[in-house]
Amino acid sequence: MGQKEDVCRYRLMVSRDALEVVQGKWRLPIIISLTHGNKRFGEIQRDISDISPKMLSQELKALEMNKIINRTLYDSMPVTVEYSLTPLRLSMEKMVDELINWGMHFRKEVVGT
Amino acid sequence: MGQKEDVCRYRLMVSRDALEVVQGKWRLPIIISLTHGNKRFGEIQRDISDISPKMLSQELKALEMNKIINRTLYDSMPVTVEYSLTPLRLSMEKMVDELINWGMHFRKEVVGT
DNA sequence: GTAAGTAGTTACCTATAAGTAAGTAATTTG
DNA sequence: CAAATTACTTACTTATAGGTAACTACTTAC
Numbered sequence: 001m002g003q004k005e006d007v008c009r010y011r012l013m014v015s016r017d018a019l020e021v022v023q024g025k026w027r028l029p030i031i032i033s034l035t036h037g038n039k040r041f042g043e044i045q046r047d048i049s050d051i052s053p054k055m056l057s058q059e060l061k062a063l064e065m066n067k068i069i070n071r072t073l074y075d076s077m078p079v080t081v082e083y084s085l086t087p088l089r090l091s092m093e094k095m096v097d098e099l100i101n102w103g104m105h106f107r108k109e110v111v112g113t
Numbered sequence: 114m115g116q117k118e119d120v121c122r123y124r125l126m127v128s129r130d131a132l133e134v135v136q137g138k139w140r141l142p143i144i145i146s147l148t149h150g151n152k153r154f155g156e157i158q159r160d161i162s163d164i165s166p167k168m169l170s171q172e173l174k175a176l177e178m179n180k181i182i183n184r185t186l187y188d189s190m191p192v193t194v195e196y197s198l199t200p201l202r203l204s205m206e207k208m209v210d211e212l213i214n215w216g217m218h219f220r221k222e223v224v225g226t
Numbered sequence: 227g228t229a230a231g232t233a234g235t236t237a238c239c240t241a242t243a244a245g246t247a248a249g250t251a252a253t254t255t256g
Numbered sequence: 257c258a259a260a261t262t263a264c265t266t267a268c269t270t271a272t273a274g275g276t277a278a279c280t281a282c283t284t285a286c
Contacts (some may be wrong), residue, residue, distance in 0.1 A: 103127030
């Protein structure tokens with residue numbers, strides 16, 4: 001008894017997991033910025049013009065912890081740090097595509113009305 | 114000039130639109146509860162055992178405004194209200210499936226490690 | 227008239243997300 | 257030696273999300 005409900009609860013749990021990785025104001029912008037090539041802190045900051053260094057630092061850490069991006073420190077002078085995407089980010093492609101697809105549909109049907 | 118950036122900004126905008134509809138603690142649980150049939154306020158509340166009437170009422174209103182659910186008032190005594198899904202909810206199927214798929218993958222690769 | 231069931235609302239409080247402004251440390255350039 | 261560039265950090269504040277408890281209004285059953 002309750003097997004259907006278990007499946008349902010599991011689906012809820014993992015969809016919440018997925019949402020937590022991409023939700024928030026800055027995570028998708030950062031991910032998308034890095035999709036156009038590896039970048040340094042300052043470059044991402046210039047890409048996303050209204051993000052503060054505090055938020056960028058905080059969100060980069062969160063994305064690194066979730067294994068979406070890599071942080072590589074180069075021992076050059078001025079010290080440079082390069083951020084790049086991981087294979088896990090590449091596995092998000094379909095999900096992000098479907099968010100975009102449905103977002104377009106939603107905007108046509110509801111927002112644009 | 115900037116056509117690529119316009120496309121990028123548009124994708125960001127619509128993916129944020131999509132996220133806003135499903136994000137939060139209770140929206141997916143409510144949507145999924147109604148997937149198993151039209152339900153009344155109290156039934157949803159019993160389905161999602163730890164939701165308060167305030168949050169349920171608030172989130173049902175948000176989902177109704179976004180045209181994900183319908184609210185139908187029946188003039189019976191005791192007044193009953195039935196909530197049901199709209200065609201727009203049905204169009205979310207792929208997106209929700211991909212959230213679940215990637216969430217499973219993420220949990221295997223990161224959470225479960 | 228009291229309790230229980232219908233579907234919520236209201237006021238208040240706490241927790242989390244995000245913003246603002248300034249500071250740090252190391253090095254390079256003029 | 258002062259200014260600029262690298263990549264941040266810290267302290268403080270504001271805004272939004274969510275939680276708690278009690279209350280409303282109507283009707284039926286006992």
